[in-house]
Amino acid sequence: MAKIPYKIYLEESEMPKAWYNLRADMKNKPAPLLNPATHKPMTFEELTPVFCDDLVRQELDCDTPFFEIPPEIRDFYKMYRPSPLVRAYFLEKALDTPAKIYYKFEGNNTSGSHKLNSAIAQAYYAKKQGLKGVTTETGAGQWGTALSMACSHFGLDCKVFMVKVSYEQKPHRREVMRTYGASVTPSPSESTEVGRQILRDHPGTTGSLGCAISEAVETALSLPGYRYVLGSVLTQVLLHQSIIGLETKAALDKYEIKPDIIIGCAGGGSNLGGLISPFMGEKLRGEANYRFIAVEPASCPSLTRGRYAYDYCDTGMVCPLAKMYTLGSSFIPSANHAGGLRYHGMSSVLSQLYADGLMEARAVEQTSVFDAAVLFARVEGTLPAPESSHAIRAAIDEALKCKETGEEKTIVFGLTGTGYFDMTAYEKYNDGRMTDTIPSDEELEASFAQLPKVE
Amino acid sequence: MAKIPYKIYLEESEMPKAWYNLRADMKNKPAPLLNPATHKPMTFEELTPVFCDDLVRQELDCDTPFFEIPPEIRDFYKMYRPSPLVRAYFLEKALDTPAKIYYKFEGNNTSGSHKLNSAIAQAYYAKKQGLKGVTTETGAGQWGTALSMACSHFGLDCKVFMVKVSYEQKPHRREVMRTYGASVTPSPSESTEVGRQILRDHPGTTGSLGCAISEAVETALSLPGYRYVLGSVLTQVLLHQSIIGLETKAALDKYEIKPDIIIGCAGGGSNLGGLISPFMGEKLRGEANYRFIAVEPASCPSLTRGRYAYDYCDTGMVCPLAKMYTLGSSFIPSANHAGGLRYHGMSSVLSQLYADGLMEARAVEQTSVFDAAVLFARVEGTLPAPESSHAIRAAIDEALKCKETGEEKTIVFGLTGTGYFDMTAYEKYNDGRMTDTIPSDEELEASFAQLPKVE
Numbered sequence: 001m002a003k004i005p006y007k008i009y010l011e012e013s014e015m016p017k018a019w020y021n022l023r024a025d026m027k028n029k030p031a032p033l034l035n036p037a038t039h040k041p042m043t044f045e046e047l048t049p050v051f052c053d054d055l056v057r058q059e060l061d062c063d064t065p066f067f068e069i070p071p072e073i074r075d076f077y078k079m080y081r082p083s084p085l086v087r088a089y090f091l092e093k094a095l096d097t098p099a100k101i102y103y104k105f106e107g108n109n110t111s112g113s114h115k116l117n118s119a120i121a122q123a124y125y126a127k128k129q130g131l132k133g134v135t136t137e138t139g140a141g142q143w144g145t146a147l148s149m150a151c152s153h154f155g156l157d158c159k160v161f162m163v164k165v166s167y168e169q170k171p172h173r174r175e176v177m178r179t180y181g182a183s184v185t186p187s188p189s190e191s192t193e194v195g196r197q198i199l200r201d202h203p204g205t206t207g208s209l210g211c212a213i214s215e216a217v218e219t220a221l222s223l224p225g226y227r228y229v230l231g232s233v234l235t236q237v238l239l240h241q242s243i244i245g246l247e248t249k250a251a252l253d254k255y256e257i258k259p260d261i262i263i264g265c266a267g268g269g270s271n272l273g274g275l276i277s278p279f280m281g282e283k284l285r286g287e288a289n290y291r292f293i294a295v296e297p298a299s300c301p302s303l304t305r306g307r308y309a310y311d312y313c314d315t316g317m318v319c320p321l322a323k324m325y326t327l328g329s330s331f332i333p334s335a336n337h338a339g340g341l342r343y344h345g346m347s348s349v350l351s352q353l354y355a356d357g358l359m360e361a362r363a364v365e366q367t368s369v370f371d372a373a374v375l376f377a378r379v380e381g382t383l384p385a386p387e388s389s390h391a392i393r394a395a396i397d398e399a400l401k402c403k404e405t406g407e408e409k410t411i412v413f414g415l416t417g418t419g420y421f422d423m424t425a426y427e428k429y430n431d432g433r434m435t436d437t438i439p440s441d442e443e444l445e446a447s448f449a450q451l452p453k454v455e
Numbered sequence: 456m457a458k459i460p461y462k463i464y465l466e467e468s469e470m471p472k473a474w475y476n477l478r479a480d481m482k483n484k485p486a487p488l489l490n491p492a493t494h495k496p497m498t499f500e501e502l503t504p505v506f507c508d509d510l511v512r513q514e515l516d517c518d519t520p521f522f523e524i525p526p527e528i529r530d531f532y533k534m535y536r537p538s539p540l541v542r543a544y545f546l547e548k549a550l551d552t553p554a555k556i557y558y559k560f561e562g563n564n565t566s567g568s569h570k571l572n573s574a575i576a577q578a579y580y581a582k583k584q585g586l587k588g589v590t591t592e593t594g595a596g597q598w599g600t601a602l603s604m605a606c607s608h609f610g611l612d613c614k615v616f617m618v619k620v621s622y623e624q625k626p627h628r629r630e631v632m633r634t635y636g637a638s639v640t641p642s643p644s645e646s647t648e649v650g651r652q653i654l655r656d657h658p659g660t661t662g663s664l665g666c667a668i669s670e671a672v673e674t675a676l677s678l679p680g681y682r683y684v685l686g687s688v689l690t691q692v693l694l695h696q697s698i699i700g701l702e703t704k705a706a707l708d709k710y711e712i713k714p715d716i717i718i719g720c721a722g723g724g725s726n727l728g729g730l731i732s733p734f735m736g737e738k739l740r741g742e743a744n745y746r747f748i749a750v751e752p753a754s755c756p757s758l759t760r761g762r763y764a765y766d767y768c769d770t771g772m773v774c775p776l777a778k779m780y781t782l783g784s785s786f787i788p789s790a791n792h793a794g795g796l797r798y799h800g801m802s803s804v805l806s807q808l809y810a811d812g813l814m815e816a817r818a819v820e821q822t823s824v825f826d827a828a829v830l831f832a833r834v835e836g837t838l839p840a841p842e843s844s845h846a847i848r849a850a851i852d853e854a855l856k857c858k859e860t861g862e863e864k865t866i867v868f869g870l871t872g873t874g875y876f877d878m879t880a881y882e883k884y885n886d887g888r889m890t891d892t893i894p895s896d897e898e899l900e901a902s903f904a905q906l907p908k909v910e
Binding site (some may be wrong): 005006007009011012017035075078079080089090108109110112136149151153172175176178179181374377378379380381382383419423424426427430453 | 460461462464466467533534535541544545563564565567604607608626627630631633634635636666713797814830832834835837873875876878879881882885
């Protein structure tokens with residue numbers, strides 16, 4: 001066997017032609033979305049006024065193992081995919097570990113993250129349905145950027161509600177979206193009923209993701225030819241993100257590499273779910289065994305300290321109920337810099353896998369995450385996003401355990417994105433001013449007390 | 456022949472193992488650097504107090520056609536290279552042109568540009584010489600970022616003098632450098648003689664690249680074990696950047712593609728020189744013919760409106776004299792956003808080639824450059840740097856000519872970097888507030904009048 005190259009790229013012809021639907025191989029299926037009023041499973045008819053038809057079909061389908069990736073989406077993927085699977089030779093050397101470390105790097109595109117994988121799929125199905133445009137919310141701006149790029153490609157209108165504090169503090173992200181033709185509105189805004197109500201009740205508010213979701217949904221429902229789209233949590237997103245895992249597995253297979261541990265950061269769960277999907281499928285079918293580790297911030301520890309229960313997906317309580325590990329939709333995480341991981345719940349698919357003992361989870365504190373991020377940046381070159389750095393932290397910790405035991409384990413982790421728009425967080429770290437806030441048990445109990453009562 | 460993929464990647468084993476020194480094939484060699492006091496050619500002994508020994512050898516060598524790339528540098532290259540040669544299928548479609556358009560994309564690394572190719576080489580030779588560290592200046596921050604990454608890799612100290620206005624307005628670039636362990640000083644500073652003098656004479660000045668160069672050189676000369684390094688203009692930099700052209704040629708050869716036109720943006724000339732080197736070599740040796748187009752900003756048109764004369768490389772007049780197309784070292788370009796192209800002169804190698812009629816040049820105005828940039832971003836996905844977008848403008852113009860004539864020309868251009876740290880410029884464009892300032896003939900004449908008199 002020749003030496004493994006630093007970067008493994010698939011040929012264009014080797015790129016996956018279908019997404020893999022992990023639910024098809026799950027014995028215990030994820031619990032269905034419930035209508036928040038009736039507590040009955042959401043039907044196709046109930047979901048399609050808000051979401052595109054084909055995406056609702058994907059959302060509700062727990063049986064079809066593969067969905068063909070339409071050629072239009074595969075062509076778009078070819079612009080920025082396959083993403084490299086990188087052998088972290090320099091990190092291994094810096095750690096002096098016998099472990100072999102690989103990472104799948106999803107940051108080499110203008111959205112700076114894996115979000116584009118699902119954005120282009122959602123835009124495609126909206127276009128196919130003959131819609132005029134889509135609405136969405138964005139916090140830090142990665143999802144909004146990805147969706148703007150995707151809508152620009154298909155000539156769809158894109159209306160982004162951006163949490164006001166981010167709109168003002170991250171003008172560069174906003175300008176990327178505008179460059180791709182999106183309209184970006186600071187939320188709360190005067191343009192929706194819910195926005196006006198919030199501005200009346202809380203003049204001077206800097207907004208929240210929950211409020212931005214409510215405004216985006218209201219706008220989609222009120223404009224003919226518009227639907228609402230979402231960048232994480234939903235099962236359709238996890239399906240699209242399976243491209244990450246499928247490419248990773250194909251690259252590893254090419255060199256006959258069998259990973260022992262697969263690690264990803266977990267916010268809503270879409271990148272982790274996408275990365276592990278084909279490997280978890282093998283495990284579920286009894287064909288192979290792997291350890292999976294979900295890494296979440298100690299400030300927002302939904303898997304490690306949350307309840308497995310039905311809850312609202314949004315703080316505005318307009319979306320369906322999902323059964324998931326949750327800190328309660330009223331939980332407000334501290335201003336942790338890993339904006340993409342500040343979600344109170346977790347994908348229902350990952351939640352079920354975790355409940356079934358098929359996956360591990362751990363929470364890590366922010367300063368140790370940035371220790372790992374800076375080490376990684378210096379030895380591997382790429383400046384990682386704070387979110388991705390949670391996975392780096394755990395990968396380093398596992399590699400250091402191998403150093404102690406002498407085991408030559410193969411570790412694969414997902415490097416979801418770059419940190420170029422997160423330099424304010426790095427500045428705090430560089431200046432020694434970084435802190436972290438861990439929620440107290442009392443705080444979590446108070447939030448759990450407000451979970452909806454579902455039979 | 457199979458369909459050309461969207462992205463052509465070389466295998467690691469196909470990556471170049473030597474840089475190509477174009478001067479070896481030039482009949483008319485570029486004019487030598489002159490001592491600013493004696494007007495005699497600079498010697499090895501005169502240059503080595505400022506620059507590393509091996510780099511001076513490369514600078515002075517007009518005969519050796521290939522320099523082996525040391526294995527340590529090749530290993531570093533493997534972290535972020537080979538860079539993709541991309542077939543711009545979506546751009547071709549948007550333009551409805553029979554032309555075939557390719558671009559070599561150098562932006563997929565944390566420095567965001569091709570600058571890393573030379574930074575790692577310069578850091579390597581400094582380390583090899585047993586030096587403690589290097590000093591440099593940076594304006595927009597791309598070169599400083601690249602050098603910080605390179606120094607971090609070899610454990611060298613890195614002192615960056617950053618033009619004060621950029622230090623304050625681009626804190627994110629500054630933080631990237633600090634994350635890689637560099638010390639970043641706003642220039643002018645109190646830490647050098649020349650800085651203190653300038654602060655006495657011009658209290659409240661926001662600094663200039665010329666001043667930052669002078670501070671970096673003074674610091675290198677005053678600290679034992681330090682040398683000064685430079686990111687463009689010098690012939691050694693062009694040598695290192697030949698990796699761009701060598702990879703491009705290898706990728707094209709793999710698919711038996713012969714380009715007709717090769718286009719690059721031109722500031723100091725290092726990326727353009729690097730891209731065209733192996734192709735120009737073929738042309739010089741009579742093995743092939745190509746059109747080469749250097750694209751410069753209309754606000755700083757050194758090739759199209761400058762004089763071919765000996766001039767100072769820096770506004771502080773501390774560096775050697777170089778014979779080049781120049782607007783005069785006292786020329787101050789308008790605050791064009793393409794910071795990397797705001798240089799009064801041009802690489803002596805490219806200047807000689809242009810003087811010999813082997814290369815074309817054109818100047819383009821900023822708003823039309825951003826028209827091209829935004830079109831490119833929307834259809835090809837990647838948000839380009841303003842500098843790189845000069846090449847995009849010319850490539851689009853050439854492709855549109857093919858549309859008129861029906862010719863199926865093959866166009867290759869260099870996409871040197873991404874625009875993620877240039878969103879203020881995009882904001883101006885998006886808001887319709889972008890302007891450009893073209894220097895008047897009188898202004899240029901006044902600057903030419905101050906050119907040094909060299910026999």
